Amino acid sequence: MLKQSNQQPLAGVRVVECSHGVAAAYCGRLLSVMGAEVILLEPQSGHRLRREPPFLAEAPDTSALFSYLAAGKQSVICDLAEDMGRAELDALLADADILIDDTPIAERRSRGLDPDDLSRRFPKLIPVSVLPFGAHGPKAGWRAEEINAIHATGEGFLLPNGLSVELFPDRPPLKIYGHFTAMQGGVAAALAALSALWAEQGQSADISVQDAGLAVACFAVQRLGDGSLEHRVERSFKYGGVLECRDGFVEVLTLEERQWTAMVELMGHPAWATDKALDDALERSRRGAEINRYIRAWARDHDVVELVGRAQRLGVPMARYNAPADILCDPHEQARGLFQPVEIPGVGTRSMLVAPFHFGGSPLRLASGPPALGEHRLAAPAIRARKVVGAAE
Template identity: 25%
Template sequence: MPGPLNGVRVLDLTGVVSGPFATMFLADQGADVLKIEPISGDITRRSRATIDKKGEFSALFISSNRGKRSLSIDVKSSAGREVLAKLVAKADVLVQNFRPGTMERLGLGVDDLRQRHPRLIYVSISGVGETGPYVKKRVYDPIIQGLSGFADIQSQPVTNRPQMIRTIVCDKTTAVMTAQAVAAALYAREKTGQGDHIQVAMLDTMISYLWPEGMMQYTVVGAEAKAGDPNDRPDLVFKTSDGYITCGTISDSEWQGFCRASGDPELASDPRFATPTGRSVNATARINKMQEYIGQHTTAEWLERLDAADVPCAPILRRSEIIANEQVVARGIITEFDQPSVGKVRQPKPAARFTLNEAKIAGPAPRIGEHSREILLELGYDEQAIQSMVEESAVRLAG
């Protein structure tokens, strides 16, 4: 059966990662996503080095835009604006992540479009929101990591120097939040017949994401000064004699299981670690003590001991080891397909698996303007009109 969003048309006016990654999830779930690109193409086509001879694809672009159709137009031209107006009239969802004010200058402001198309779901993704003193800031992922507390929570234990997470966690988390919000709005529209305006700010998303355990000491108003920082402790990376593992000992049974696995009966009788409260208060001492034991044996030996004692544990895999990991292979998480002009590429399958309405990778990432002619013909333009737009540099066709 087709994906759960089969029949939904999404107009993707986004660039970089937060928007394209969100709309890619919708494409995986069956939506027809039309990627509207400038004549030069999305900036991420050339980000972090291209991987094809024509300079149209980067690995980052493929992993954020697979399964979409590309229409390359100059949205500032009169012809481009006309095309966009026709596309909006047929769209269920419009997603944009321009800086505030840009869509209004293009004649695509939210109030005007929602008045003319009340069923349209209009999505605005931004860095810090559409109000406040930072509203005009140019924003990328590290800016939000700095503002949201993510750099602080990664601080080095000894120097307390903040550190960035080495992946664009803010962009990608915002994408997941956006895709979920679109699904909710589509459901609401089925009941009310009305679209909605969804605003998703990266800053809002990441503070919300961090809060449950990362901001525990700030949850109770007035008790901030008394609350300890739950993150002021070593991380759960343990060096074995030949590699690294991680393991968790939250419950009494898990701690007792670790004690049995250590082979030292004295560890189980240490009063500092006998209760959940004690293990939390003395977390640094506990984790350092665990390291003393873990460093004495190999990764394989520790995993065997901990699994036998029913203690949560896993090897810490290098990225080069993930693809061949036995659990990843058993789940079939990674798939391969042909990407034109690049060759065979790997991608993870959609993480949400549907029993009836299968989500799947809809196809490779498109070339710049690969579907321009196809989409314009669907809108009623004839070949002569399309050729005129190409000659005016209002539209780009692939090749």
């Protein structure tokens, strides 16, 4: 039952997470920070992501990725290859509202995770399947890591672009650092789970990480449908974009006439920018490379903070590129309460991003840091009762 509040809109919701990869784990993380009780099932050897880099410098065996994705969750050791493990799973699902599962299709029946069987035995449960290419269709059984997923969306083909491809034209197509596409899949899975929960009719959700990534690359797909194939060499704004300053980088984008006018004022009305021909937006696009040479030369003579401050006062869409340490101490992020100190076993207290959203203007809170392996093994009375009955029989 939902007990909604701004701080915990999913209070009273129980989620069982049977994840192996980032997408399903991020779905659980998002539901957890909204107040759901998320029980993470782990094998005796621990979740696969516990061994996934990058690792924390203070504890080389502690995965920074897992620490972030598992924060606020409970850890229960549950071996679904064994009868006892499947009995533990049933006991948890009997009281659960949502199941997040990224187990490969071919392994689900043997592990007690067959969707049709679960729907029959637990009619109120919402099974959320999170797979690279979804649970239905010719690619349902395919596996993928992040590099496969981002290229399957078409986005990988378009990277690097803009200033990066100008500076490093010989670089091959790359992927964005980290798990960008998988996290898009996690967002889609969380939204699907919330929609099904809202409907209150025992629904299910089938998430394709590729589809979620395609939503990000939708413009490139749309242009392909129109007969235009984008390439990373051409995929950039005609002028503006990433600019190198004296002490860092900024990004500027002037799509509207008033923004261009403000940009000219910001630069001090240089003679080249007051050319009457540049009053025409199409002419500016045609002369984008020329404009960029002027803008980049001008930006190198300015400091980031000074330049961004003046730009924003004039209405020029410009922002700095921050290093992680800059973000942690930025007054804006601090005012929004986006980071929270959490305890990481074997490491100590560290700042961690809570969530990329607010409810009612108030920051959400993490219930805890990442759990130790099996820390909540005895947390569910139903599991203990099932074990006692099994032993008596």
